[in-house]
Amino acid sequence: MTKQIIVPFGPQHPVLPEPIHLDLVLEDERVVDAIPSIGYIHRGFEKLVEKREYTEYVYIAERTCGICSFVHGATFCQGIEQIMNIDIPERAQFLRVIWSEYSRLHSHLLWLGLFADSFGFENLFMNAWRIRERILDVMEQTTGGRVIQGSCKIGGVRKDISNEKLDEMRRDLDSIESEIKDLTSVFLQDDSIKHRLRNVGKLSKEDAYHLGAVGPTARGSGVAIDLRKTGYGAYGKLNFQLVTDSCGDCYGRCAVRAKELFTSIDFIRQSIQKIPDGPIDVKVTGAPNGEFFARAEQPRGELVHYLKGNGTKFLVRSRIRTPTLTNIPPLVRMLQGCELADVPVIVLSIDPCISCTER
Amino acid sequence: MAFFENTKTAIRTLLSRPATILYPVQPAKKTPLSRGHVTIDESRCISCGICQRKCPSQAISINKEAKIWQIDRLRCVVCNSCVDSCPVKCLFMDTQYSSPVTARSIEIINITYVKPPKPENKDEAAV
Numbered sequence: 001m002t003k004q005i006i007v008p009f010g011p012q013h014p015v016l017p018e019p020i021h022l023d024l025v026l027e028d029e030r031v032v033d034a035i036p037s038i039g040y041i042h043r044g045f046e047k048l049v050e051k052r053e054y055t056e057y058v059y060i061a062e063r064t065c066g067i068c069s070f071v072h073g074a075t076f077c078q079g080i081e082q083i084m085n086i087d088i089p090e091r092a093q094f095l096r097v098i099w100s101e102y103s104r105l106h107s108h109l110l111w112l113g114l115f116a117d118s119f120g121f122e123n124l125f126m127n128a129w130r131i132r133e134r135i136l137d138v139m140e141q142t143t144g145g146r147v148i149q150g151s152c153k154i155g156g157v158r159k160d161i162s163n164e165k166l167d168e169m170r171r172d173l174d175s176i177e178s179e180i181k182d183l184t185s186v187f188l189q190d191d192s193i194k195h196r197l198r199n200v201g202k203l204s205k206e207d208a209y210h211l212g213a214v215g216p217t218a219r220g221s222g223v224a225i226d227l228r229k230t231g232y233g234a235y236g237k238l239n240f241q242l243v244t245d246s247c248g249d250c251y252g253r254c255a256v257r258a259k260e261l262f263t264s265i266d267f268i269r270q271s272i273q274k275i276p277d278g279p280i281d282v283k284v285t286g287a288p289n290g291e292f293f294a295r296a297e298q299p300r301g302e303l304v305h306y307l308k309g310n311g312t313k314f315l316v317r318s319r320i321r322t323p324t325l326t327n328i329p330p331l332v333r334m335l336q337g338c339e340l341a342d343v344p345v346i347v348l349s350i351d352p353c354i355s356c357t358e359r
Numbered sequence: 360m361a362f363f364e365n366t367k368t369a370i371r372t373l374l375s376r377p378a379t380i381l382y383p384v385q386p387a388k389k390t391p392l393s394r395g396h397v398t399i400d401e402s403r404c405i406s407c408g409i410c411q412r413k414c415p416s417q418a419i420s421i422n423k424e425a426k427i428w429q430i431d432r433l434r435c436v437v438c439n440s441c442v443d444s445c446p447v448k449c450l451f452m453d454t455q456y457s458s459p460v461t462a463r464s465i466e467i468i469n470i471t472y473v474k475p476p477k478p479e480n481k482d483e484a485a486v
Contacts, residue, residue, distance in 0.1 A: 124365070127365075145394055158443070182367060
């Protein structure tokens with residue numbers, strides 16, 4: 001029997017954007033097991049909910065993540081609105097969809113760049129981030145913030161987008177789409193990339209389902225789950241084709257995210273076409289009394305905000321379950337049996353967002 | 360077989376100007392909505408304290424007696440809620456970021472607002 005050795009991977013590693021620690025149990029160059037541990041950037045967000053008024057907590061909820069910040073804020077607002085039975089105006093719902101989808105575009109482009117960097121394709125990384133910069137510019141023009149938008153509030157949204165600006169955004173999307181097409185064709189067609197990603201980090205459909213994979217990690221293994229199909233917010237009024245891939249390897253997960261970019265663009269186009277005129281917020285009085293599980297589809301998968309209020313301005317409990325947390329058990333399964341040199345690519349293939357995970 | 364997929368982008372990049380700007384020679388891109396840092400018009404502030412109560416990061420504090428408005432720039436998360444809630448609209452959002460500092464400090468601003476004297480007689484005021 002070969003001697004087993006343990007190689008620590010992270011929390012500081014050139015390929016990791018954020019700290020996660022994995023103890024890799026190796027037999028020669030082959031990984032037989034991986035033991036993950038988190039806890040390097042815990043910030044106590046769930047406790048802070050008792051110290052801040054629920055209307056102010058939107059800003060804090062949004063800062064859970066630096067990439068999908070808008071979706072966190074919107075999900076928190078959704079939860080409070082459900083507890084307090086607030087019907088937000090339709091225009092606000094559509095604006096939330098537009099910003100959520102822009103967040104998805106920017107998150108997926110960021111990930112494609114980091115992923116390219118992880119398998120040593122630095123030029124592609126720069127190209128992806130150049131397109132992402134155009135998305136961030138639109139975010140800043142419409143909300144005032146590049147990554148922390150701060151445009152969501154309980155009862156609607158804080159900022160409106162004028163119809164002229166919406167038209168301009170729609171025109172801009174055409175050129176962004178053609179640039180994204182050029183970018184994704186490299187990811188999906190290039191032989192050297194295919195060679196690097198095919199059959200690396202295999203996750204079968206059954207494993208993905210039973211280990212609780214969510215988002216593109218699950219869809220890359222052929223599990224067709226997407227919360228946008230449930231039609232929360234304004235998603236019910238828009239139609240889209242769910243992107244799945246049956247490969248179940250790193251290439252499959254990459255393909256799902258690359259194709260989802262076009263789904264997001266399609267969502268934004270439809271929303272701009274269907275957005276009605278009208279108010280963007282309603283006045284909110286009182287305090288939440290009750291509990292609710294608010295769920296939304298983040299760029300990385302299903303996000304859950306559990307909120308409980310007792311009729312005062314301070315909530316008594318908040319629990320945030322982020323998609324990366326549920327994607328860690330599938331990650332451990334993917335790592336079993338892979339080569340040590342493939343570990344960075346596999347870890348990045350689930351799009352880990354550790355700051356989110358630790359709240 | 361697919362090789363040279365990136366050639367089109369490479370040629371276009373070669374022939375076009377750089378995607379980056381020469382910061383700080385060229386100023387960073389800012390939009391009218393950009394949130395940089397909060398400024399105050401001290402001659403209009405009525406010391407009501409709403410900005411202090413609405414601040415989610417407790418960066419602003421106000422002293423009514425001493426007529427002082429103070430902000431900890433490193434605590435401020437630039438969320439714009441003080442600007443939105445100010446009843447006399449004396450707070451503004453500047454589009455440029457606050458300048459870098461080497462030590463933590465609290466910016467103290469003396470409020471120079473003077474309450475206009477109440478007209479003694481209502482009839483006189485009407486005239």
